[in-house]
Amino acid sequence: MASVEFRHVTKTFGSFNAVSDVSFAIGDGEFVCLLGPSGCGKTTSLRMIAGLETPSHGQVLIGGDDVTNLHPKDRQISMVFQDYALYPHMNLADNIAYPLKVRGEPVQKRHGRAREVADVLKIGHLMDRLPSQISGGQQQRTSLARALVYPSRVYLFDEPLSNLDAKLRLEARGFLNHLQRDMGMTAVYVTHDQAEAMALATRIAVMDQGRIVQYAPPIEIYRRPATTFVANFVGNPPMNLVPVEATHGDGQLQLKADGLTLSPLPMSSGIAAALANSKSLTLGIRPEHLAIAEPGTGNAISGTLFANENMGPESLVTIERPDASRLTARIFTDDHIALTDAVTLGFSPEHIHLFDSTGARIPADREQPL
Amino acid sequence: MKLTFPAFAGRIAFSALAALLGAIFALPLIWFIFAPFNARAELGITVPDPWTLSNFMTVFQNNFAMQALWNSLIQSIGGVILVGAAATLAAYALSRSSIPGKGAVTYILLLFSSVVSGSAAMVPIFLIVSAMGLIDSHLAVILTFAGGLLPTAMFILRDFIDSIPKSYEESAMVAGASPVQAFFDVALPVIRPGIVVVVVWAFVNIWGSFLIPFILLRSDKLMPASVAIYSFYSEAGTPTVTLLAAYSLIYSLPVIILYLFVSWKFGFRFFGGIKA
Numbered sequence: 001m002a003s004v005e006f007r008h009v010t011k012t013f014g015s016f017n018a019v020s021d022v023s024f025a026i027g028d029g030e031f032v033c034l035l036g037p038s039g040c041g042k043t044t045s046l047r048m049i050a051g052l053e054t055p056s057h058g059q060v061l062i063g064g065d066d067v068t069n070l071h072p073k074d075r076q077i078s079m080v081f082q083d084y085a086l087y088p089h090m091n092l093a094d095n096i097a098y099p100l101k102v103r104g105e106p107v108q109k110r111h112g113r114a115r116e117v118a119d120v121l122k123i124g125h126l127m128d129r130l131p132s133q134i135s136g137g138q139q140q141r142t143s144l145a146r147a148l149v150y151p152s153r154v155y156l157f158d159e160p161l162s163n164l165d166a167k168l169r170l171e172a173r174g175f176l177n178h179l180q181r182d183m184g185m186t187a188v189y190v191t192h193d194q195a196e197a198m199a200l201a202t203r204i205a206v207m208d209q210g211r212i213v214q215y216a217p218p219i220e221i222y223r224r225p226a227t228t229f230v231a232n233f234v235g236n237p238p239m240n241l242v243p244v245e246a247t248h249g250d251g252q253l254q255l256k257a258d259g260l261t262l263s264p265l266p267m268s269s270g271i272a273a274a275l276a277n278s279k280s281l282t283l284g285i286r287p288e289h290l291a292i293a294e295p296g297t298g299n300a301i302s303g304t305l306f307a308n309e310n311m312g313p314e315s316l317v318t319i320e321r322p323d324a325s326r327l328t329a330r331i332f333t334d335d336h337i338a339l340t341d342a343v344t345l346g347f348s349p350e351h352i353h354l355f356d357s358t359g360a361r362i363p364a365d366r367e368q369p370l
Numbered sequence: 371m372k373l374t375f376p377a378f379a380g381r382i383a384f385s386a387l388a389a390l391l392g393a394i395f396a397l398p399l400i401w402f403i404f405a406p407f408n409a410r411a412e413l414g415i416t417v418p419d420p421w422t423l424s425n426f427m428t429v430f431q432n433n434f435a436m437q438a439l440w441n442s443l444i445q446s447i448g449g450v451i452l453v454g455a456a457a458t459l460a461a462y463a464l465s466r467s468s469i470p471g472k473g474a475v476t477y478i479l480l481l482f483s484s485v486v487s488g489s490a491a492m493v494p495i496f497l498i499v500s501a502m503g504l505i506d507s508h509l510a511v512i513l514t515f516a517g518g519l520l521p522t523a524m525f526i527l528r529d530f531i532d533s534i535p536k537s538y539e540e541s542a543m544v545a546g547a548s549p550v551q552a553f554f555d556v557a558l559p560v561i562r563p564g565i566v567v568v569v570v571w572a573f574v575n576i577w578g579s580f581l582i583p584f585i586l587l588r589s590d591k592l593m594p595a596s597v598a599i600y601s602f603y604s605e606a607g608t609p610t611v612t613l614l615a616a617y618s619l620i621y622s623l624p625v626i627i628l629y630l631f632v633s634w635k636f637g638f639r640f641f642g643g644i645k646a
Contacts (some may be wrong), residue, residue, distance in 0.1 A: 085537035099545035
């Protein structure tokens with residue numbers, strides 16, 4: 001296993017900046033997820049670690065060695081591709097053993113090793129089949145087996161679960177988590193699914209437009225999203241964001257928006273700095289921190305009922321505010337509540353997040369423990 | 371559902387027309403099956419009575435014609451190997467590398483390819499081959515065909531390779547393979563059905579071509595079968611139908627066998643990869 005580091009890496013395709021001056025370090029044994037919408041540069045970053053793309057500027061290091069211009073074959077890495085890239089003319093045994101064949105291992109030895117890995121992944125009985133003769137889930141495990149069959153310094157995953165159906169995806173996710181606990185591998189995992197990133201990563205790098213917006217452990221990404229972009233990308237459903245107008249006096253902050261009632265909040269140096277720029281702030285609150293409340297209660301926001309989706313243990317209740325923006329609340333269905341057309345959602349002030357007019361999170365003077 | 375009278379009549383008319391067209395195409399083929407076995411074959415279709423192999427015996431004794439079949443084989447196989455190998459490597463490079471303007475290159479090549487092997491370019495081709503001192507050699511025919519067929523072969527193969535995900539070779543390289551290893555271990559087997567199509571197409575083209583060998587070759591002992599067929603015409607230009615029929619059948623056998631072999635062994639496919 002080895003560490004990975006990006007130093008001021010930029011990758012341009014023609015005039016398009018896929019990755020712009022990105023620097024980050026992945027420690028030995030860390031499982032890092034690159035998370036972001038399509039086109040944010042996460043796959044390009046992964047491919048630069050693999051050596052399948054060469055950075056336009058900057059350096060890529062693996063285990064402290066500069067590998068920027070090293071051919072993929074010399075990097076001692078493995079990669080699981082989104083489309084699995086199983087060789088259609090080889091049976092599973094040959095597919096899984098291919099990295100060992102390239103390394104000159106004798107047939108007997110490499111097939112033995114392939115079988116061991118395949119057995120762990122429960123595809124040992126399929127070794128004579130061709131990739132076209134097995135199911136999607138089995139193909140996924142075959143490509144994983146091929147990545148695990150030889151010792152690598154870094155394991156790369158390019159949206160490996162995105163072609164699986166929902167149930168198999170959960171199963172595979174659990175297995176990958178187990179594998180990481182078992183092997184302590186250094187892994188870089190590209191995904192646009194925030195749940196996957198939260199479940200698997202020791203740290204998440206949230207990317208947007210070729211830059212890393214926040215690089216932190218999942219719990220920090222969730223509890224202290226650095227920007228409204230991160231807040232709106234992570235969480236299922238994502239954080240509700242409400243534009244508010246702020247006034248302050250006597251060390252107290254008053255936030256105003258249509259349908260919002262909120263008792264004054266204590267001022268902080270962060271808020272004061274933000275207000276010096278603009279009185280327009282964004283208030284963020286996670287759906288799980290909203291609950292159905294009586295109209296006119298203290299801290300609440302109200303609107304008209306837009307949708308009520310029953311998910312089993314919980315309901316997603318969406319309300320529409322006068323400016324047509326929407327808020328979603330996760331309501332436990334155990335509490336039977338009759339919804340009327342006008343809905344008031346209450347919350348407790350310690351759960352609110354504040355972002356300044358540029359979308360950056362306003363830190364509290366004393367942050368709550370994560 | 372009952373058909374109305376006009377619809378019914380329309381169908382009858384269509385079927386009759388289709389049958390007529392079918393017959394027009396079938397007649398030469400039927401002649402082609404019967405005539406070689408008929409000692410008194412003429413241009414009309416008659417069932418041989420008795421069936422005989424005497425036409426074939428006479429053809430087999432014609433050394434020029436037999437040598438010509440061998441020459442056809444040399445020229446076709448030589449051309450096919452050259453076209454197959456060069457087109458595969460070129461198409462792979464054109465598909466996978468990011469050469470600027472590679473699309474334009476392919477289309478220009480394709481445009482010129484129909485000119486190169488066509489009659490219009492015969493004079494310059496003759497002059498070039500003559501200047502190279504290759505007139506009257508198998509190599510002249512092989513090179514000319516390779517030049518003429520390559521662009522189209524490259525075009526077909528490039529499209530084929532474009533449809534194969536790059537991730538095959540990428541995964542091989544990440545696993546430790548050099549680009550050459552990745553090509554031979556992974557890409558080539560996946561491209562093979564496309565190569566087979568190109569090879570069959572090139573073989574049929576060279577095997578059946580008359581003009582190029584006729585112009586580039588001088589001596590009898592190098593002429594291919596397409597030219598040698600004329601040895602079954604009398605001085606006055608009238609064909610000896612019996613021998614012509616027998617020789618034609620022998621001449622078309624390799625192509626038929628090639629088709630059967632390829633479709634049995636590989637099947638004709640125009641796509642690559644595993645379906646997602």
